Amino acid sequence: MAIGYSLNLEQSQRLVMTPELRQAITVLQLSSLELAEYVQQELLENPFLEIKEENGESVEDSLPEPAEREKDSDRDWEEYFAEDADPAAGYRSKSATAENGYENFVSRSPTLAEHLILQLDLSPCGGTVKKIGEYLIGNLDEHGYLRCTVEEVCAGLGVKEAEVREALTLVQTFDPPGVAARDLRECLLNQVDQLGPGDPLVRRIIESHLEDLAAGRLSRIARCLSVPVQEVQRAADVIRKLDPKPGSHFASPGDTRYIVPDVILEKLGRDYAIVINDSAIPRVTISRAYRSLLNRSGEDPETRRYLESRLNAASWLVRSIEQRKVTLYRVTECLVELQRDFLDYGVRYLRPLNLRKVAERLGLHESTISRATANKYIQTPLGVFEMKYFFSPxxxxxxxxxxxxxxxxxxxxxxxxxxxxxxxxxxxxxxxxxxxxxxxxxxxxxxxxxxxxxxxxxxxxxxx
CATH class of the missing domain: 1.10.10.60 (Homeodomain-like)
Known part of the structure; x- marks a missing residue:
């Protein structure tokens, strides 16, 4: 068999992931808040982008004309880039002032540590006990449990065991009840003590039969304690009202979260109006001043390539944001059509739905539908739902x-x-x-x- 070589030409189509396509995909799958952060970052990095005013003008177009302007020649690009002044300093609009108003800030709840330190500061205790108390508070986990032993505190601070126990007893009397416990049993018992004299059966069950209670073995508890099962039931009801994680209701540092719906559905008569909520997203446009730099002669090739690349990136971002809005609207429109009974009558009427069915109706790929609904929320007359909720097996x-x-x-x-x-x-x-x-x-x-x-x-x- 002879071995030979040949040269063949083959034509095929292949999808190339260009930077522009990658950016469009990124923009599509971002939520409104994430997109707002993304646009703000692009505004800092790309000089061709600027915020568009509500009247349709760009911020730069709305700047007042300087009293004295050189009409003979323009500044060259080196002077333009070397501008030291803050470009935003001269046009702080009234909308910017409104955005910084107190009513637009999200209040932050106190953390568990802050809540306990305040109570410690108000307690009539000595300096050593207060120092130990601060150390104990600093070693509580997010659920309010103490994650160090008395011996470790003694070794870490060089204090006596009696002083540590005094400080621990003090902190355990603070609000929320059950805080600074070392295990679940101690947490529940401390809460029972703070509730005052009650049914002694509650304490007996917590001390000896917590595992049986968790498994629902009330009859076994009744036999072991020689009491009627009805009394065990009443004691179990009291225990279930106690909080096994007393610290979990407090905020963690930087834990303030809120949801901004990406789409708002308003019922108008028998129909639903679809509103794409882009109020949190800065409206961007292309800077005329920077675009004019490309029309000048005399720019060196390297500078011109940089300006062209930045202009293309800015244009693609503007187009990607608009395309995201169109895709989101079409997907929502399809969901309203397919899940109309759910919107009209409630969760019981939610129909089975998958990504493929929506993709086929819109003539899009399943991955596009997946990205368009990822991390998105829709506000309906029934409440706010994640868009993925509309897709149910x-x-x-x-x-x-x-x-x-x-x-x-x-x-x-x-x-x-x-x-x-x-x-x-x-x-x-x-x-x-x-x-x-x-x-x-x-x-x-x-x-x-x-x-x-x-x-x-x-x-x-x-x-x-």
Missing amino acids: GLNNADGTLTSAESIKCRLQEFIGAEDAKNPLNDQRLVEMFARQGIRISRRTIAKYRDELGIPAAARRKRY
């Missing part, structure tokens, strides 16, 4: 139709909410109830949905 019904998982969860809550507390519905009975409605579902799926909804098993829901 479905289960087969007896008649061949599909029911969405969210609809089944809604019905599951209704079934359990209406059950007899003394004879709660187990998973098998729930399967049978769904079957009577024509919905085929397994016990494993019921258990999975219960866990996702935070609903315990029937044995733990039983009342005596």
